[in-house]
């Protein structure tokens with residue numbers, strides 16, 4: 001930190017990395033050629049939430065950033081030595097207990113701590129037991145007040161905006177805090193929220209309605225990123241980028257003017273939207289993650305995304321014909337799942353058309369309709385806690401199998417979907433898809 005000695009000091013901590021509780025599964029994930037590299041890429045994504053809050057922190061504050069894969073005494077001491085006026089910690093559900101451990105340790109040393117993020121928004125009372133203040137919902141509207149109160153030594157226990165953040169006022173994230181090490185990917189947000197309400201999804205519900213960031217803000221962020229890396233790879237930290245159909249020309253123009261290759265998340269209807277589809281590749285889009293969710297089970301709240309698999313697959317083929325590789329995303333363990341349905345998924349994943357796949361276990365995150373239902377039915381496993389909410393560990397009693405059978409069946413699906421031959425097959429699809437993508441040929 002370079003600032004006057006009497007400047008207020010803000011220390012931001014993002015708990016990074018992918019977590020897996022089940023030791024055998026963690027080992028398996030590392031060893032499968034189709035899985036390890038993607039896990040590493042996700043683990044290394046820049047922490048956009050805290051970079052954004054740093055971007056709206058007044059200039060007279062000195063700011064430091066810690067991206068921490070583990071919480072240990074060394075991390076605590078490094079932070080204490082900075083003598084921060086305030087420490088802001090952001091963590092996902094799987095790492096929230098580590099965030100609480102860190103917050104407790106810092107507070108014992110007399111350091112003030114504010115916690116925020118999705119998990120804290122869903123469980124503010126729990127988080128308040130470990131922090132001087134918690135932020136519920138969008139952080140941007142209340143952040144200036146949090147800083148002002150911290151500076152005066154008068155933090156309130158809870159900060160909650162009266163209304164969702166207006167993306168027209170989006171600050172420029174402080175990408176410069178990431179340091180000089182080369183980043184595989186940068187993160188940037190073009191929209192927040194989703195008009196659907198899939199029962200397993202927390203991200204789309206907890207932070208307000210679907211909103212888009214104006215193109216002038218996006219251009220400013222792209223300029224900041226390309227000043228660091230002239231040909232960056234960018235992951236849009238959106239819930240469902242093209243959710244409302246369009247027009248999306250502003251977004252595509254802004255991204256197309258940059259040299260970026262970009263990745264995002266969308267629902268399958270993108271493949272039935274020719275106005276967007278025909279511009280995607282020329283504007284730098286190289287990959288889209290699409291939630292197909294399940295071969296046989298349809299989730300409550302999927303809205304217009306709910307349809308039959310053949311129609312979704314045609315839409316995915318259209319995306320790939322347009323030069324954009326699709327990561328087909330599946331959730332294992334919904335009610336109705338059994339050994340036979342897992343076998344059908346294994347068979348399907350050996351022949352599906354997608355250039356990549358993502359297969360996770362159904363996970364009842366706090367704040368979701370799924371968790372409320374399983375809780376009501378008494379099906380949450382008693383010997384699990386938030387650290388099991390990794391997307392890779394079973395946390396509830398399935399309706400047609402034992403938890404152990406689901407965990408073992410999930411491992412079977414992973415092996416078949418990401419082993420050497422699956423990896424070769426999908427690599428060939430990617431190469432073929434990207435033949436039609438000018439940004440991948442450049």
Ligand code: SF4
Nearest residue numbers: 194196197198201204
């Ligand atoms: S479509 Fe995606 S982002 Fe939207 S609610 Fe469903 S899972 Fe969440």
